[in-house]
Amino acid sequence: MVRTACKSITKYIRIYWTLLKFSFVLSTMYRASFLIELIVEFGYQISFIFFFQVLYANITDIAGWTKYEILFLLGVNIFTSEIPLGLFSIMNLRKVPSKIRSGEFDFILLKPLNSLFSASLMRPYFTSALSSISGFYVMYYALSHLSVSVSISQIFASIFIFLCGIVIVYSILVLCTSLSFKYLNTTNFPYIGERIMYYKSHPHHIYQGAFKLLFFYVIPTIFITSIPASTIVKGLEPHFIIHSFLAAVISLVVAIKTWNVMLRQYSSASS
Amino acid sequence: MKKYLQFFKTSLSTSLEYRANLVGLFFQHILSIVQIVILWVAIFRTNDNVNGFTFENAILYFICVPFIGIITRVNVSDILSEEIRLGVLSNNLIRPFSIWFSKLIETITDKFHNLITLTPIYLVIFVLYFLNVDNDKITLAGIISSLFIASCAIFLHFALDMAIAHLAFWVVDTWAFQHLKNITFTMIGGQNFPYDILSRNLRVVFEFLPFKFFYYTPISYLLGLRSGIHAISQDILQMTLWTMFFIVIASILWKKGLQKYGAYGM
Numbered sequence: 261m262v263r264t265a266c267k268s269i270t271k272y273i274r275i276y277w278t279l280l281k282f283s284f285v286l287s288t289m290y291r292a293s294f295l296i297e298l299i300v301e302f303g304y305q306i307s308f309i310f311f312f313q314v315l316y317a318n319i320t321d322i323a324g325w326t327k328y329e330i331l332f333l334l335g336v337n338i339f340t341s342e343i344p345l346g347l348f349s350i351m352n353l354r355k356v357p358s359k360i361r362s363g364e365f366d367f368i369l370l371k372p373l374n375s376l377f378s379a380s381l382m383r384p385y386f387t388s389a390l391s392s393i394s395g396f397y398v399m400y401y402a403l404s405h406l407s408v409s410v411s412i413s414q415i416f417a418s419i420f421i422f423l424c425g426i427v428i429v430y431s432i433l434v435l436c437t438s439l440s441f442k443y444l445n446t447t448n449f450p451y452i453g454e455r456i457m458y459y460k461s462h463p464h465h466i467y468q469g470a471f472k473l474l475f476f477y478v479i480p481t482i483f484i485t486s487i488p489a490s491t492i493v494k495g496l497e498p499h500f501i502i503h504s505f506l507a508a509v510i511s512l513v514v515a516i517k518t519w520n521v522m523l524r525q526y527s528s529a530s531s
Numbered sequence: 532m533k534k535y536l537q538f539f540k541t542s543l544s545t546s547l548e549y550r551a552n553l554v555g556l557f558f559q560h561i562l563s564i565v566q567i568v569i570l571w572v573a574i575f576r577t578n579d580n581v582n583g584f585t586f587e588n589a590i591l592y593f594i595c596v597p598f599i600g601i602i603t604r605v606n607v608s609d610i611l612s613e614e615i616r617l618g619v620l621s622n623n624l625i626r627p628f629s630i631w632f633s634k635l636i637e638t639i640t641d642k643f644h645n646l647i648t649l650t651p652i653y654l655v656i657f658v659l660y661f662l663n664v665d666n667d668k669i670t671l672a673g674i675i676s677s678l679f680i681a682s683c684a685i686f687l688h689f690a691l692d693m694a695i696a697h698l699a700f701w702v703v704d705t706w707a708f709q710h711l712k713n714i715t716f717t718m719i720g721g722q723n724f725p726y727d728i729l730s731r732n733l734r735v736v737f738e739f740l741p742f743k744f745f746y747y748t749p750i751s752y753l754l755g756l757r758s759g760i761h762a763i764s765q766d767i768l769q770m771t772l773w774t775m776f777f778i779v780i781a782s783i784l785w786k787k788g789l790q791k792y793g794a795y796g797m
Contacts, residue, residue, distance in 0.1 A: 300714070
């Protein structure tokens, strides 16, 4: 059983690697279009940074986060926004509602691949991957203005929590998109998932009371951006490692089960 | 006029086809309002005001942003640029109606549809706000001025969007220009922050540009930050000049675009 699982995982990794290469070729085929896409992605990043620059011209901190700590958070946020959107959403989950309505989803089900894999990972948006690199520069710039010493354990913990956060965000996007199988006359469920994802952009310390309960336990988007950033600039809190892992596992199981249940509602639109 | 009334009815029927989209739109609005309110509550926990901008005004400002956006937003460049790209425009060119006017009617229908559905929800939000926050700067005159300016901004945005749409005669896809428009609104339209927290120099530049009319100016009338016949006249004049500017650009692009239009479909 373990051997079968390993073979299966290897197969999907090989397929995904091929898809990545294909996506790279497709994205860069029209160079002008590729450059314009990059400019747009950078434009959104600049607008976000500009907002906080304007804000910090008038205040000194937000929930204990100073200007350069927030800037570091923004750098992490650039990276953690581009990656999930590019890998799962833009060319994949966003298109699921229209495919369900038109019956094109049949072609996904006909493939000898897991339907969730086909629907959510088939066409990575390469431009997002490239534009996420600017996040590293912003992080580096912010760190150079902060007098923090970062240990290897902090870096590894941050990366681990970030990876758990990616799984959580993927699960949220899949959960929201799954509703499209039941409610055919709507196209914006994937966008609701993305809107929920935006809650990751702010420091987790701003969430208090019921919102703290919500974003720490029910929709734990804090684990993709704020906690990894906080691990680097404010120090490691070991309980977040276990918390993020459990949240990732639970959210993924729930998302996959929901997808499979909702998939049974799908009836082809036929010709 | 009868044919445009028919347009209105057809567009309304089409928009009602996907009723569940409104539920999704409602959730997106609520999520974005809550997100920004949480942030500003956190900011005001440690600050009494932000460059003179108070907590009460901040909360009301960001509740109003999506609502004003329903009024001022125009997405005709999405549809028209696709029609040009796919060659579908040819069908409309031979028909006995003005494409510009038909698109304007479709825009107004879309607004009508969104407003009648989302306004009751916003009314509930506003009632909750006024029950919990004491804000004596809101007046009936301010509300009327705000809605009036926002309504006039529809035409400004329409002219700008038509200019963007007509670029489709030269470029395969105009989505990048639409996104750049969104980025501009976010940065300098007042969607992300009010002009009141800007430095003086930056504010002078932003006030000169037309983007303030899509969010900042209507909301500032509502908050009582801007009032009086003089201010309204000034804003109407500025909006009219910018609208005429974009209409001229759009007209030139339309005429030149039609000369090279081949309806190849891509």
